[in-house]
Amino acid sequence: MQKEHFLDRFHRNERLIGLSDGVFSIVLTLLVLELRIPQFPHHPTATELWQALERIGPKIISFLLSFLFIASLWFTHNQLFKLFDKVDNAMLWYNNFLLLVICFIPFPTALIGEYPDNPVGIALFGSIWVMVPLLIYLIGSRAYHKNYLHHTVDRNRYRFLRNLTLIYAPLSAIPIAFAWTIPKLAFAIYILMMIGGIVAGFFVKVVED
Amino acid sequence: MQKEHFLDRFHRNERLIGLSDGVFSIVLTLLVLELRIPQFPHHPTATELWQALERIGPKIISFLLSFLFIASLWFTHNQLFKLFDKVDNAMLWYNNFLLLVICFIPFPTALIGEYPDNPVGIALFGSIWVMVPLLIYLIGSRAYHKNYLHHTVDRNRYRFLRNLTLIYAPLSAIPIAFAWTIPKLAFAIYILMMIGGIVAGFFVKVVED
């Protein structure tokens, strides 16, 4: 193998992708384990079973939301790392911390599913919304300054999006303050932010076809 | 790296495959966790242990069926995505929703294993049979209209199979109606549909060798 070919493989680091996709797929799949089948002392009728499922409704909603949230993080992660020719040690560790935050998501999710009106779960969930854009900013910024971007990437748009990520982090902290007085509003804002993020993802384009 | 080579890698999106195979393999493996070892107050004799295993027979059958169902979904997913030169944002999100449905499969599976005669589990299982072909239709249709198919794909056969998928979705809804009166028949139909699907998969061919 030629030295250049070797260095290309050496630097691109497909294992960062392998580890990250592994963590994403496991977290996505583990979320459903929170949904426990209702237990009955006798054989339940269809109506009884249906009502029991309705009672775990908040858990099903929190499962759906967390799934969408993690799926949209994967989408962003995917779009970002595709732009890099090289990944260095610092970026590997920023990514490890990002995976740490992602692995933690099922915990506040389960808290919100169990105690939907309690601000603690929503505040923990919100703090994830602060840390994720900060870590993405660190990764994106490092790649920019170290010149690891592929040459077809539009640097102006890339810089604009990177700065947007930086603004996003403190804004995400605001609903944590709300959480203690109007938890439902804080939660609703996070849901809107997520849907907005997914929709915006369709229009983001930093590489010309 | 050349621009064309980069765009080829950029568009093919092997991470969609990585994430999907991760989810498929975890869901397949988690199914066996539903099989709990029988507990005894004393050291059981071979006969006692064997009888205890017979009693969890319905769970073992529901484990086998779900494994085959998810394995056949993986097979279809595999055959489909091999045909695409490119995957776009819309297809990524259709696929995320497909993975959401697949992650949900262990829940109705566990319901059917616990309450085999109750229509609720079978109805939930059936609704998965409706959503899966719809999402596969959306993915396949998008690739067709956006011209992402590899040039060796036979477009007539592809279109024929895509339309078949669309017919399949409402047909899969019919046994849900049965489920409330004759649950065993509804379940049997889904099993026959699955076996039919696996057998049919051997004859489907949209690329000439």
Added chain:
Amino acid sequence: MQKEHFLDRFHRNERLIGLSDGVFSIVLTLLVLELRIPQFPHHPTATELWQALERIGPKIISFLLSFLFIASLWFTHNQLFKLFDKVDNAMLWYNNFLLLVICFIPFPTALIGEYPDNPVGIALFGSIWVMVPLLIYLIGSRAYHKNYLHHTVDRNRYRFLRNLTLIYAPLSAIPIAFAWTIPKLAFAIYILMMIGGIVAGFFVKVVED
């Protein structure tokens, strides 16, 4: 992309590898979940905690054995599939059934860990030892007859090993008969077979460097 290049990618089917490695790594990792931390009504002394760990000794041994067994299956799977230029639909399904058997391994493992002297667990474990070589034979045989082997593979040695696999299956069934009378002997034979298999794996060579 050229047609030949496309067909090469189309046929080699890296997703079979992706799905299989996913299943192998999850089954390997889930085995440790059977090891539960001992619980105490008070803060235990070092001696108490150590004795409690000694009491779960059989579980630790069954964890180690299952890990080695599955790791050696992965090793064989790896050695085998490296030889193929192409994988077809039948082989995909034989492999799916192989994965089904592998996913099932934690169940008899847990049975043996809980009831080490009970023949039922050992008989179930033994039946896995019969099914695995049969499925490997089917995969290897299909590749041979359909001419999917890479041209550097030594066909005589390949055929010899394939036939060995076929003999291995009925031989693996013999200790199941023992299991009902001398369970410890049956289990010891499986352990010896596994160690023998790992050692033999070092000398198997069907491709010249």
Added chain:
Amino acid sequence: MQKEHFLDRFHRNERLIGLSDGVFSIVLTLLVLELRIPQFPHHPTATELWQALERIGPKIISFLLSFLFIASLWFTHNQLFKLFDKVDNAMLWYNNFLLLVICFIPFPTALIGEYPDNPVGIALFGSIWVMVPLLIYLIGSRAYHKNYLHHTVDRNRYRFLRNLTLIYAPLSAIPIAFAWTIPKLAFAIYILMMIGGIVAGFFVKVVED
């Protein structure tokens, strides 16, 4: 496919990477499952829920430490295997044993989380710190003597690092002796060793860009 190209693929063994990354990502993700949501007989106030979370503080710290430890092992594994042109059967098995040790990490982690002052958990944790560098030494040494290193690797630096690993193993055993008298000190030393290892990883360089 040409014979040389085939052998290159045959020897590099991307499946070792696939299996290892699978195991790493699952172990990282499973760690969070140890964090159970606090249960209350009534709807807790924010203060009550917060205090309940504070009580599981040691578990959260042991979660963070294990995550960092396993992430830094992945980092080392990644840096090491990138240097090899070829991986042989012996290295596959050394790696399998390394994965066995990694899969075992959640067990002493849970022990330390549950009984932070008990030396048994810390001694088990410490024995992992002895086995990991030994296995890494075996892998690195085999690659060196069999000449599997890529030609751009600086052999002097590689040899120096390999010998460092060998010194590291017995040094890691020293805190195990401490553990029985001053468990907190032994644990603190392992944490310092981990942080030192992560920092050192940034300066290790065996390939010139």
